[in-house]
Amino acid sequence: MEPPVKIRINSLSFCYNGRKVLRHTSVSFSTNSITAIVGPSGTGKSTFLMTLNRLWEELPNCSLQGTVEIRFNGVFSNIYEREFAVEKLRRQVGMVFQTPNPLPMSIFKNVAFPLELAGEKEKDFIRARVEEALQKVRLWDEVKDRLSESALSLSGGQQQRMCIARAMILQPEILLLDEPTSSLDHTGAEAIEQLLLQLKQNCTILVVSHYLDQVKRIADRVVELRDGQLCSR
Amino acid sequence: MMRFLEKVLPLFSWLCGAVLVAAISSVTGYLLFKGLRGVNLGLLFGTTDPVAALMLRQQVFDGLFPAMVGTLSLVLMSVGWAIPIGIAAGIYLAEYARGRTKMIFNLLFDILAGLPSVIIGLFGFSLTLFLNRHVSEALRPCLLISSIALAFLVLPYIIRTTQLAFESLPVQSRMTARALGASRLQNIVHVLLPQAFPGISSGVILAIGRCAEDTIVIMLTGVVASAGVPRSLLSPYEALPFYIYYISSQYGDQQELARGYSAAILLLIICLFLFSLAFLIKKGARYRTLYRP
Numbered sequence: 001m002e003p004p005v006k007i008r009i010n011s012l013s014f015c016y017n018g019r020k021v022l023r024h025t026s027v028s029f030s031t032n033s034i035t036a037i038v039g040p041s042g043t044g045k046s047t048f049l050m051t052l053n054r055l056w057e058e059l060p061n062c063s064l065q066g067t068v069e070i071r072f073n074g075v076f077s078n079i080y081e082r083e084f085a086v087e088k089l090r091r092q093v094g095m096v097f098q099t100p101n102p103l104p105m106s107i108f109k110n111v112a113f114p115l116e117l118a119g120e121k122e123k124d125f126i127r128a129r130v131e132e133a134l135q136k137v138r139l140w141d142e143v144k145d146r147l148s149e150s151a152l153s154l155s156g157g158q159q160q161r162m163c164i165a166r167a168m169i170l171q172p173e174i175l176l177l178d179e180p181t182s183s184l185d186h187t188g189a190e191a192i193e194q195l196l197l198q199l200k201q202n203c204t205i206l207v208v209s210h211y212l213d214q215v216k217r218i219a220d221r222v223v224e225l226r227d228g229q230l231c232s233r
Numbered sequence: 234m235m236r237f238l239e240k241v242l243p244l245f246s247w248l249c250g251a252v253l254v255a256a257i258s259s260v261t262g263y264l265l266f267k268g269l270r271g272v273n274l275g276l277l278f279g280t281t282d283p284v285a286a287l288m289l290r291q292q293v294f295d296g297l298f299p300a301m302v303g304t305l306s307l308v309l310m311s312v313g314w315a316i317p318i319g320i321a322a323g324i325y326l327a328e329y330a331r332g333r334t335k336m337i338f339n340l341l342f343d344i345l346a347g348l349p350s351v352i353i354g355l356f357g358f359s360l361t362l363f364l365n366r367h368v369s370e371a372l373r374p375c376l377l378i379s380s381i382a383l384a385f386l387v388l389p390y391i392i393r394t395t396q397l398a399f400e401s402l403p404v405q406s407r408m409t410a411r412a413l414g415a416s417r418l419q420n421i422v423h424v425l426l427p428q429a430f431p432g433i434s435s436g437v438i439l440a441i442g443r444c445a446e447d448t449i450v451i452m453l454t455g456v457v458a459s460a461g462v463p464r465s466l467l468s469p470y471e472a473l474p475f476y477i478y479y480i481s482s483q484y485g486d487q488q489e490l491a492r493g494y495s496a497a498i499l500l501l502i503i504c505l506f507l508f509s510l511a512f513l514i515k516k517g518a519r520y521r522t523l524y525r526p
Contacts, residue, residue: 058411091414101409104428114413117423166413 006031006174006204007052008076009230012066014044014051016059021047023228024066029221031071034196034205036219038212038233043225045208046098049176052206053093054079054086072173091118094167098179098208100159102151107143110151110162114170133165136198138191157188164195175199177207181214193218264501268494276495277301292461297496299462303376303470304503306463307451308444310380315387315440320433322388323395328421346389354453357382361454374455377466382454383447387440391433398432399425427518434515441507445500448474473500 007029014022021044029035037045050056051068069076072092079089091114102110111130120126130147134140139161143154151162160183167175177196181189196205196218209215215222222233278286279295286293293299322342330338357378364372372378402425410424411417456475463470473496480493 053412055408055412058408087414087416090412095412097405097409097412099405101405103406103409103424113410113423117410117413117415117419170414 003030003032004071005029006071007206008067008069008071010067010069012051012068013064013228014047014056015063016044016047016056017061020228022051022230025228025230027223027230027232029204029206031204032200032202033220034200034207034218035221035223036215037206037208037223037225037230038210038215039225041210044228045225046178048225048230049095049178049206049208052079052174052176053090053095055090055095057086070174087117091170092172093174093176094170094172095176096160096163096167096178096180098182100156100163100183102154102159102162105151106148107151107154107162108147111166111169114166118170129169130165133169134162136168137161137165137195139165157184160184160188161192164192168199172203174204174206177205179208179210181209181211189214261501264494264497268491268496268498271491271495272498276492276499289462294459294461297473297476297492297499299460300471300473300476300496301499301503302462303456303460303472304445304474304500305507306376307380307383307470307472308441308503308507310376310466311383311387311444312437312440314380314384315391316437318384319388319391319436319440320395323392323433324399324421324426326392326396327399328417328425342389342392345385346393348386350386350447350449351453353382353386354450356385357450357454371467373467374453374469375467376455376463376470379451379455379470382450383444386447386450387443390439390443391436394436394439395429395433398429398436401432402428430515430518434511437511438508441511442504445504445507446474448478451475473497473503 005028009025009027011024011026012022013020013024037048039045047056050059051064052070056062056064064080067078068080069078070089070093071077077084103113105113108130111133112126115126115129131140131144134143139158142158143162146153151159154162160180164177164180181192184192193214196207199205200220207219209219223230224233274283275296277283277296277298278293281291281293281296281298285291286296286298322338326335326338326342358374360381361372361374361378364378406424406428407420410420415423451472452475455469456472457469458471458475458479460469460471477493477496477500480489480496484490484493
């Protein structure tokens with residue numbers, strides 16, 4: 001039986017700095033699956049991810065047409081409807097960027113930050129969730145004795161794993177990853193791949209990747225972005 | 234030619250730096266040479282008992298203690314007015330204002346930055362006259378009016394440094410917290426503001442220095458030669474820059490001039506104290522906001 005659809009995109013067009021990145025493209029993504037988005041550099045794969053959590057709205061000179069519907073609690077909602085709270089959306093749709101982007105805070109604060117933003121005040125609960133998230137990305141043992149040190153002191157691979165932990169701490173239903181292993185060595189990349197396979201039990205994952213062998217290893221489906229259109233491969 | 238420039242340019246830069254250090258050292262050295270001998274309790278409290286003066290039980294008539302208190306109060310009050318307004322305006326310009334609104338505000342703040350201090354002084358003076366005629370006759374040139382006028386003088390420094398500090402933050406910093414579900418305000422308060430602290434604090438330090446040295450604004454708005462320690466915000470007050478100006482232009486003998494040099498050293502000490510305070514607050518606030526687990 002086909003897993004239910006989680007994201008439904010209908011006739012989506014996106015323009016950035018006068019350049020058409022997406023042209024009336026329609027596609028859907030299944031629940032609890034890993035979809036790899038591939039395509040030549042500069043075609044707008046990262047930008048496409050940003051249309052799913054409305055992050056492009058933070059950039060100047062962008063415009064979007066069409067609908068993006070996500071199923072929350074069994075009901076599809078158009079995330080571009082006026083009454084749809086963008087902050088709430090971004091807590092349900094986590095994102096990890098290509099280059100690790102730790103905030104200039106301690107390791108603990110970085111990971112706990114989304115919980116605090118969401119209004120969580122219970123310190124013991126926050127501590128437990130931080131530990132759980134760091135253990136999931138296999139970083140806990142490496143950082144448990146230096147949680148109050150700056151996150152900038154971590155290595156590139158550790159920073160990326162911390163960013164994934166941070167994106168996962170709110171237990172989002174969707175996870176967007178923009179080339180998450182591009183700054184990691186082989187071992188680090190393998191750990192992330194294992195993690196993604198584990199996470200997909202409870203999460204719909206969209207990952208932009210240039211590594212075809214990686215795509216083959218983890219993706220349930222491969223979608224190519226070419227000339228503004230998303231097509232299954 | 235390029236190779237010649239490659240060698241000469243660093244040398245020239247080093248030389249400029251050295252000239253600057255030499256200039257600052259010679260001015261400070263000259264000041265210390267001329268005035269350090271006079272810096273003692275007598276300079277501050279004259280013949281008054283220091284403890285009684287510090288407890289405000291006795292007025293000091295022949296020492297610089299009232300001028301020190303006046304200067305310190307004036308700087309703290311002025312910067313106290315200017316910091317919240319300046320930071321808020323800087324954040325508005327960097328994060329919210331767009332298009333024509335931003336252009337108009339930028340132009341207005343540029344004009345404010347370019348106003349000569351005598352104009353700000355006249356504004357303070359006119360404000361006093363207006364308040365005296367229309368609000369209460371008790372309102373005369375005083376510490377409150379001076380601090381407001383000085384706040385206007387230093388506002389552009391704080392606005393501009395805040396705006397620049399925010400605008401120069403990398404786009405990635407701006408996007409990270411937003412991607413994690415931070416609202417615009419949460420992003421500003423928890424992420425951007427702590428990162429912009431170093432930039433903002435340099436604006437505050439500039440503002441402190443400007444408030445401490447300005448003479449013309451306070452001459453028109455409330456400073457007097459002898460008033461004692463200000464008893465309220467509506468009192469006239471004494472201030473070190475005015476004392477230094479007064480002594481250097483009307484000294485009777487070399488001893489009086491030496492007191493002027495000593496007063497200048499006191500002013501430097503006050504500035505140093507305030508700069509250190511600003512630095513410690515910056516460091517403490519950054520640590521508290523960013524690193525405390």
